[in-house]
Amino acid sequence: MAWEVRYYQNSRGEEPVKKFLSTLEPKVRTKVSDAVQLLIESGPFMMPPYMKKLRQNLYELRVKSKVAVRVFYSPVTGIYYLLHAFVKKTQKTPEKELKIAIDRMRDLL
Numbered sequence: 001m002a003w004e005v006r007y008y009q010n011s012r013g014e015e016p017v018k019k020f021l022s023t024l025e026p027k028v029r030t031k032v033s034d035a036v037q038l039l040i041e042s043g044p045f046m047m048p049p050y051m052k053k054l055r056q057n058l059y060e061l062r063v064k065s066k067v068a069v070r071v072f073y074s075p076v077t078g079i080y081y082l083l084h085a086f087v088k089k090t091q092k093t094p095e096k097e098l099k100i101a102i103d104r105m106r107d108l109l
Contacts, residue, residue: 003043005036005073005080008104017071017082024069031065032085039073039080054098058083058105072101076108083108 007015021029039046039061052060054072061071068088073080084101086094 008081008083017085020085028065032063035061035063074105
């Protein structure tokens with residue numbers, strides 16, 4: 001079964017995750033695309049190391065490449081929304097990045 005994945009869209013119609021992904025090198029962008037495809041195929045059955053649950057209804061796609069990319073996502077009424085993405089440079093997920101994802105998740109609800 002294929003699960004539906006959409007990009008979060010803000011009130012101005014912008015899709016921040018899509019914009020971020022367009023700035024990545026082609027090889028890294030392909031790896032992220034492969035991880036999103038895995039989410040489409042696996043949905044709630046996706047397991048570590050490809051994903052990690054951060055909070056209730058907030059998860060991260062974990063992409064290891066030349067750089068470590070994280071894509072926060074949330075399931076809302078059966079659809080997975082890609083909320084926020086960034087290049088991870090530290091061991092711990094920065095609170096600033098987490099807050100952006102949480103704010104966008106609340107915006108969806």
